[in-house]
Amino acid sequence: MITKRIIPCLDVKDGRVVKGVNFLGLSDVSSPVSLAEYYSGCGADELVFYDITASAEGRALFTDILRRVAERVFIPLTVGGGINTVDDFDRVLKCGADKVSVNSGAIRNPGLIPAAAERYGSQCVVISADVKRVDGAFRVFAKGGREDTGMEAISWIRRCVENGAGEVVLNSIDTDGVKRGFDLEMLDAVCRAVSVPVIASGGAGGVQDFVTLFKTLPRVDAGLAASIFHFGEVAIPDLKQTLRENGINVRL
């Protein structure tokens, strides 16, 4: 039986892993290569790297780090951040990424997802959506959650999937960094709208939040988190053991 995936997310800036709480106030955590090896060793099912560097210099540093990770860590690697063109896909795929996640790039350029899916296949293209409630509606935000696009989120995500995105990472800005659980209402709306895998992101504060996530929404395929893993608040082996004890199928 297919297992639910547990995915640590590493935000990388200037070659170091950082994690923003509500996308503001970054704090340095550790080295991407050693963190990736550590997570792979303790049972992470996949790793997501977000390049939050703006400079070209930082970009080069990021691909160098990615290559070093992919040489040693043999689990699926997803890369996001600064993906605006098919050439950007090419750049990270050549360095060992398996999937590429697009966010602001897909908002700016609606042709990006279809072009990338045609060239690399849908399994390679992940739509990562930052979503926040505005006046009771789900809205897509761009630029790392700073800019309201005014677009309704569910129809936007559905359109991305129709255009070729093979997986959805739903990051709720409302619950991100709050540590009181995933945004079940928002996730449920997305799961009802698309038939591709959905990865929950934003809000995990402890082991129980993952149990609640998979128990309440069996259509969710994976749970993603950052700081609770980086700071050791949740150990992945303990998390998976608890999930299994709760009847949720995981890879041990």
Place this chain on the structure above:
Amino acid sequence: MIAIIDYGVGNLFSLSHSVTAVGAEVAVTGDAEILRRADHILLPGVGAFGDAARKLRETGLDRAVKDAAARGTPVMGICLGMQLLLDVSFEFGEHAGLGLIPGEVRPIAEVIPPDYKIPHIGWNALDLRRPHPIFRDVKPGDCVYFVHSYYGAKCGDSVLATAEYGAPLTAAVARGNVCGCQFHPEKSGDVGLSILKAFCEWDGVDA
């Protein structure tokens, strides 16, 4: 030397590094002469079957793989590379495969329940159907990483392992010195590396 066939399909970075990681010497190559000297051959592949089969033919590497298989060189196909080993594919039309292992490539949608997501993506447990040298270090319930929308049907007793996804989907096949994995051993952590290592040390004799 382990040759990884480069025929312009997909990204060979992870596969070459994973084979290096298990201690083997690797050559990523599209040169039929190097394939002739290879001790073992890996046939990777992602994307559409028709496109990949055409590229193999155009480069003459289809012949090189068949010749190597006939000489007794251990050959392993991975993902689309496994599907290419079969007789025929029904992905967007009908395309001939290499015919090294009996079977046909068909959409998983034909056999799985409608509420299952396609592609079959993620970590799934291997259900071993019979012992084989490439699985010497694999334990019942070990998980490997899959990404596919088509599967090997009618592979008969060539099936080494299946993965349960609303139906038992072919996960690995073997016949004589030729074998294939639908999953990605290069992305399947320690279990995947153990399979690659076992393949690199395999003499090509089935069970």
